[in-house]
Amino acid sequence: MYVLHIANKNYSSWSLRPWVLLHALGIPFEERLLPFPPDGDWSAFRALSPTGQVPLLEDAGTVVWDSLAIVEYLAERHSGVWPEDAAARAWARCAAAEMHAGFQALRGTCPMNCGIRARFERLPPALAADVARVEALWNDGLARFGGPFLAGAAFTAADAFFAPVAFRVQSYALPLRGPAADYAQRLLALPAMRDWYRAALAESWRERGHEAAVAAAVGEVEDLRG
Structure with missing residues (x-):
């Protein structure tokens, strides 16, 4: 195993x-x-x-x-990781690679912290550009392949790579328009995502670097963790 x-x-x-x-x-x-x-x-x-x-x-x-x-x-060992359709598979691989290598402002300004709620009075320009790119990419995939997931009817690695962004959207109230907004909620509602979220809220560990990064970015934070 x-x-x-x-x-x-x-x-x-x-x-x-x-x-x-x-x-x-x-x-x-x-x-x-x-x-x-x-x-x-x-x-x-x-x-x-x-x-x-x-x-x-x-x-x-x-x-x-x-x-x-x-x-x-x-x-290489399991079906379903990438879409079967060649065009959808190429798009999904590009989207996952873009997430893997890019979106530095989103990563740095909005570090993943499932258990907090915060809101920017105004998005910094670099972060706004990253959020706009996420929105455009998600809306493109959903329109191109028919949804409900990024590359078609089934959850694939493309969705897995953007799953942390859904938590960031929730934690920082990041603005999304069109189908992208519904897609973020769809990811958050997945049973596996809900299990991850419940476990995250129950964790007692705190890491100073992650907590300080959030406080520096947005200031006032509501903490939902137990």
Whole structure:
């Protein structure tokens, strides 16, 4: 059975991507959660992963340590990771790669924190540009392939890569228009996403860096965590 190593569900957007894909496709795996260190000691992560980061997938001695590489590893062994239609598959791969490599303002200004609610009085220009690109990309995929998911009728890796953005939309009240707004809610309503969210709210761990980044970006924050 696969073993997927992840970090805190409240913070770890990269961990969510393969986790939600495995759940959505019904692929059995064992979850092992290693919290971000509150004291700044990352030695446990460096001992686990060549990069000192998660997610990391183990499969009978094979170690895959990057989220996009994990997706491609799974795609070689399971159907449904990418769309069957060639055009939809090409689009989905482009969308996932764009998310994997881009949207730096969205990542930096709105770090994933499932359990908080905050609102920008005005979006910084770079963040506004990233949100506009997310909206355009989502609306394009939904219109091009008919929805309800980005590349057609089924949840694929493209949706998994944008699942953390749905949590950011919820946490920071990011404005989306058209079908993209409904799509964000559709992702949040998925059973696997709701399970992740409940677990995130229940976590007792706090990591100073993530918390400070949120406070610096938006100031006043409502904390829903227990």
